[in-house]
Amino acid sequence: MTDLELPDYRHQSDTVRDRFERLKQRPVTMEVKNLTKEFSTRTGSVTALKDINLTIHKREFVCVIGPSGCGKSTLIRILAGLESATSGQVLLNGKEVTKPGPERGMVFQGYTLFPWLTVKENIMFGLIESGQDRGSAEADARQWIDLIGLARFENHYPNQLSGGMKQRVAIARALANQPKILLMDEPFGALDAQTRAKMQAYLMEIWKNIDITIFFITHDLDEAVYLADRILVLKAHPGEVQEIVEVPVPQPRHPGQFLSPEFLATKRHIEQLIHPPAAHGDDDDDKLNMVRMVNVNDDVGSVF
Amino acid sequence: MSLFAVNKPLPPRTRSLVTVLSFVLPLVIWSLVSYVPFIWHPQTLISEPGSVSYFKADMLIDNAIFETELAKARDAGTALPQGSPANPGYLPAPHEVVTALYTAFTTEPTRSSEKWLHESLWSSIEVIFWGFVLSSIIGIPLGIMAGTFDFFSRLFEPFIEFFRYLPAPAFGALAVAILGIYQAPKIAIIFIGTFFQQVLVVANTTRKLDPALLEAGQTLGASNRSLIFRIVIPGILPDLYRDTRILLGWAWTYLIVAELIGTSSGITWFITQQARYKNFDNVFAAIIIIGILGLTIDLLLAWLGRRLFPWQRVNH
Incomplete structure (x- = not known):
């Protein structure tokens, strides 16, 4: 990778810079202020997240990436209201978040569709909770099913659907409540590569056409750079913001950009943030010590 | 394919054959012991x-x-x-028991005050039914509450955990003192034998519900009430149904003890009476009737279960 001549990831073309200028003028949808989360364990307290600050603007697409143990999932669960912060605040349109609510839709990696409800009934769930009567909830649900292209499957149960279809239903179910922000916790992590690419395209399409802000957790660098306006890079132990990267790849995105210089430059930079090249001494227990255990038959001298 | 492949289903034909064998094998042993003179x-x-x-x-x-x-x-x-x-005499041959199975139903009781076999059976079924239904009406909601809210779990479970080690028959004398000598104390014993297990089993089943479903519900705006009625209950229903089937089996095992309390009644009365007359073929017949009845009810419930929960079937 070092051989490759790449521009500085901070270099933005005029259109991209202009877009970021305008993006920052938009109203603030979600604000995270000095967020800290500590867990108490038997051996004392562990800081999972430390002093996180973040401002998400309306209709912005923010991805979060970081090594395992950086508290990505804890962060999104706090934003959803499923867990409470030790200190600090989360504001949605200026109002503090204290508990889960339909104005913050959530999509989980494990789909979490209700297995006893059909596709249609799953999407109707939140609508009925919000006080709609069955008739209008059903009409709304049908529209969403059409939108995600599952009209043939509206009366199927989740276990009759593929992973990608399930996740489309889960997205529709969250969006049907017309949330202000869609929180997605590694939603495509369990899907195979082709399905994942398709789902990324679907999501971009939805994001373009619906008034929605997206906060998206992933451990896949390509996915983060491809989808996000900005990427929040966390580091582990404790989970802290390492950098907030403005992705210089022009919008609208398309798969052809995967090999563009801006794309690769951003990817390389984040890669270096997450996996710093200088290995520290404390990483030693992560390495295999092959020399001692191998008994090589000399018929094949070297695999290379 | 080997008959003993670990964790692999047998071919369908072999499978049904082995199922039949499961009943034929004990029958063969019984027949050998009964009909081969030198065994x-x-x-x-x-x-x-x-x-x-x-x-x-x-x-x-x-x-x-x-x-x-x-x-x-x-x-x-x-x-x-x-x-x-x-x-x-206590080991009648299969054909004697088969004859007894038939004649037990057609023979008039020895005294006019005594009951026909089918009346005794019906009385037993009533005891089981009421004991189990009463237990379920109270036990299932308590179990669901305890499984959902830590508060109720702490409030109910420690005491129930203690109480379930007290053998139900030990309450026989007490039940008679309070409830008289007829059906009521028997129903009470079935209740005591079932209820405490039921609360704990249902609470555990409830706790096994995927917590992510509850979280998904919360992010969709569900209130506590909705979480229970629209997620917890439908979510655990298939498992709850299976638990109930197993617990019903336990209730049957308490039947014999329960029916000895107060005036002995039902199928137990029939069995003790016939044993007294040394009609062991009738005793065997009665025991087999209990088995057949239990198994039939269980198979019926299993069949019904497959129809009640269509989302558990995968058909791509």
């Missing part, structure tokens, strides 16, 4: 008493005694007793 048969059925004064026709005598008397008679030169090998 077991520790007694002799006297057909001709001969010169032995205390022998009578149709009497069962231990082989050893018969042999001694036979030797004595032979030495004395008197008429020899005759007999054929037989099993003790």
Whole structure:
């Protein structure tokens, strides 16, 4: 990778810079202020997240990436209201978040569709909770099913659907409540590569056409750079913001950009943030010590 | 394919064959013991008493005694007793039990105050039914509450955990003192035997519900009430149904003890009565009826379960 001549990831073309200028003028949808989360364990307290600050603007697409143990999932669960912060605040349109609510839709990696409800009934769930009567909830649900292209499957149960279809239903179910922000916790992590690419395209399409802000957790660098306006890079132990990267790849995105210089430059930079090249001494227990255990038959001298 | 492949289903035909074998095997053993004279048969059925004064026709005598008397008679030169090998009265042969299965239903009770077999059976079913239904009406909601809210779990479970180690029959005397001698104390014993297990089992089943479903519900705006009625209950229903089937089996095992309390009644009364008359074929028949009844109900419930929860079937 070092051989490759790449521009500085901070270099933005005029259109991209202009877009970021305008993006920052938009109203603030979600604000995270000095967020800290500590867990108490038997051996004392562990800081999972430390002093996180973040401002998400309306209709912005923010991805979060970081090594395992950086508290990505804890962060999104706090934003959803499923867990409470030790200190600090989360504001949605200026109002503090204290508990889960339909104005913050959530999509989980494990789909979490209700297995006893059909596709249609799953999407109707939140609508009925919000006080709609069955008739209008059903009409709304049908529209969403059409939108995600599952009209043939509206009366199927989740276990009759593929992973990608399930996740489309889960997205529709969250969006049907017309949330202000869609929180997605590694939603495509369990899907195979082709399905994942398709789902990324679907999501971009939805994001373009619906008034929605997206906060998206992933451990896949390509996915983060491809989808996000900005990427929040966390580091582990404790989970802290390492950098907030403005992705210089022009919008609208398309798969052809995967090999563009801006794309690769951003990817390389984040890669270096997450996996710093200088290995520290404390990483030693992560390495295999092959020399001692191998008994090589000399018929094949070297695999290379 | 090997018959003993770990964690692999057998081919369908072999499978049904082995299922049949599961019933045929004990039947074969029973038949062998009953019909093959040199297997077991520790007694002799006297057909001709001969010169032995205390022998009578149709009497069962231990082989050893018969042999001694036979030797004595032979030495004395008197008429020899005759007999054929037989099993003790408490092990009737299969055909005798099958006949008893039929005649038990058609034979009039010995006294007019006594009940026909089918009346006894019905009385047993009533006891089980009410004991189990009462237990479920209270136990299932309590279990669901305890499984959902830590508060109720702490409030109910420690005491119930203690109480379930107290054997239900131990409350027999108390139940009679409070509820009289007829059906009520019997229903109470079934209730006590079922209820405490039921709360704990249902609470555990409830706790096994995927917490992510509850979180998804919360992010969709569900209130606590909705979480229980629209997620917890439908979510655990198939498992709850299975638990109920298993617990119903336990309730049956308490039946015999329950029916001995106060005035003995139901199928238990029939069994003890027949044992007193040494009609062991009838005793076996009654025991088999209980088994058949239990198994039939269970199969019926299993069949119903497959229809009740269509989302558990995968058909792509």
